[in-house]
Amino acid sequence: MKLYEYEPAPNPRLVRIFLAEKGIDVPREQVDISKGENRRDEFLTLNPMGGLPVLELDDGTCIAETAAICRYFEALQPEPSLMGRDALGIARIEMWRRRMELEIALPIMLCFRNTHEYFSGRYPQFPDYGEACEKQARKRLQWLDGELAGREFIAGDDYTVADITALIGIDFGRMVNIRPDELPHLKRWHEEVSARPSASA
Amino acid sequence: MKLYEYEPAPNPRLVRIFLAEKGIDVPREQVDISKGENRRDEFLTLNPMGGLPVLELDDGTCIAETAAICRYFEALQPEPSLMGRDALGIARIEMWRRRMELEIALPIMLCFRNTHEYFSGRYPQFPDYGEACEKQARKRLQWLDGELAGREFIAGDDYTVADITALIGIDFGRMVNIRPDELPHLKRWHEEVSARPSASA
Incomplete structure (x- = not known):
């Protein structure tokens, strides 16, 4: 599992905080938005929208969209709950x-x-x-x-x-x-x- | 339970389709956006953002935001699944x-x-x-x-x-x-x- 992100950007920060609250550690790789790295073909294969962060699973499946990544970890590890129980x-x-x-x-x-x-x-x-x-x-x-x-x-x-x-x-x-x-x-x-x-x- | 909505608007239609797929019937009340009824104080008490639809539960609790309303019904009645199982x-x-x-x-x-x-x-x-x-x-x-x-x-x-x-x-x-x-x-x-x-x- 790997999280493609960019330290200074707000959405990657959202996922980092979410994971820190859950106590989950995920290896991270920086994609430099200021250099347009998120607009290169290599990255667009992971997320055609060009947005960060993207979570890549071990089988290569990619989950883009901040709220979708949060929901993935909430379902994998429900506690501490950050998205509701009932x-x-x-x-x-x-x-x-x-x-x-x-x-x-x-x-x-x-x-x-x-x-x-x-x-x-x-x-x-x-x-x-x-x-x-x-x-x-x-x-x-x-x-x-x-x-x-x-x-x-x-x-x-x-x-x-x-x-x-x-x-x-x-x-x-x-x-x-x-x-x-x-x-x-x-x-x-x-x-x-x-x-x-x-x-x- | 009551769904405040406006027939011609896209987001209320989304919830109607979602409910139809689930086979759930909810009483509906029209709020006429073209007449600005969603900007009146009476409605803003239900949803300060002024958006439609809004789901009002029997105890008066209001759930606004289309995706939140869908998620409510998905959790209440998971099948047929429209938002994923695992x-x-x-x-x-x-x-x-x-x-x-x-x-x-x-x-x-x-x-x-x-x-x-x-x-x-x-x-x-x-x-x-x-x-x-x-x-x-x-x-x-x-x-x-x-x-x-x-x-x-x-x-x-x-x-x-x-x-x-x-x-x-x-x-x-x-x-x-x-x-x-x-x-x-x-x-x-x-x-x-x-x-x-x-x-x-």
Whole structure:
């Protein structure tokens, strides 16, 4: 088993934190996105979408997509549970994981991709759209702050994959100057999840 | 139990097809997106994101997010399986479900949102970005056509939630004149999944 990843990127970090919480160790190989290594034919054979991370099993089977890799390890080793145990828990955590991915991490990444000089020349940028994504991300963080006034973690009383998804998205926000500092409940949550040993995985 | 939905929208259709395949019947209530009913306070109490569908349980608990609702019913009633039985099956189907959602259905919907007159005045549109999304969707459909040359369904030999996700995305493509007709393997697959009784749910 081998995990193709890239240290500085948010999605590989999500899987590293997930594995650290589970206490699972997987050999890793770096694919340098900044050098376009993920766009080379050799890598596209593993994942035609070009995204990282990708988990390669011993028989050569490849699992791409961060959430699919998490689900693989959750099924292989259910404890400590990060994606729910019963139907309602599974659904509630998936709802929150998706909200964190699609309403917070995604607009932050789309803002970065469409406004940051890193992508200038690599990708057609739409700065107006990027700014709208930033506005949307800030609005959702404000809403999330209110949610966290009433509970410890994103999806309830337990730390789950929804927290990891929010953490990697919000930390990546630094790249476009989005920070949790001015929102008190989000700041409290952020300090708490960042203090876990897994956060530096 | 009650499903808040809107007949013409793609995500509610995904859940209807999923439930039809499972043989599960859930009472439904229409929330008219065209009249902005999903942006009213009454609905935002059920789902602050404003998205449809939302599943309300008898105790008032609400599950939003299409994929979370599917996962709820998959856990409640595993057969016929639409999301995988073992770790590898679960991960493979989730990988393909996500590819269909994020690489095909999402760019089609973003194209619609940013270029179609339906959203003119309702939402700030970024037509250039919408056109880039259309290009991306067409590129991915071409790739998917090649994938379907080698197997019957999106994620392998069995019909799964990945097929339903692709179907609702591709059928919605008509709104922006994206059709599967010119791609032979995609056309074969589309005819096959459209012929299932669930497709008209």
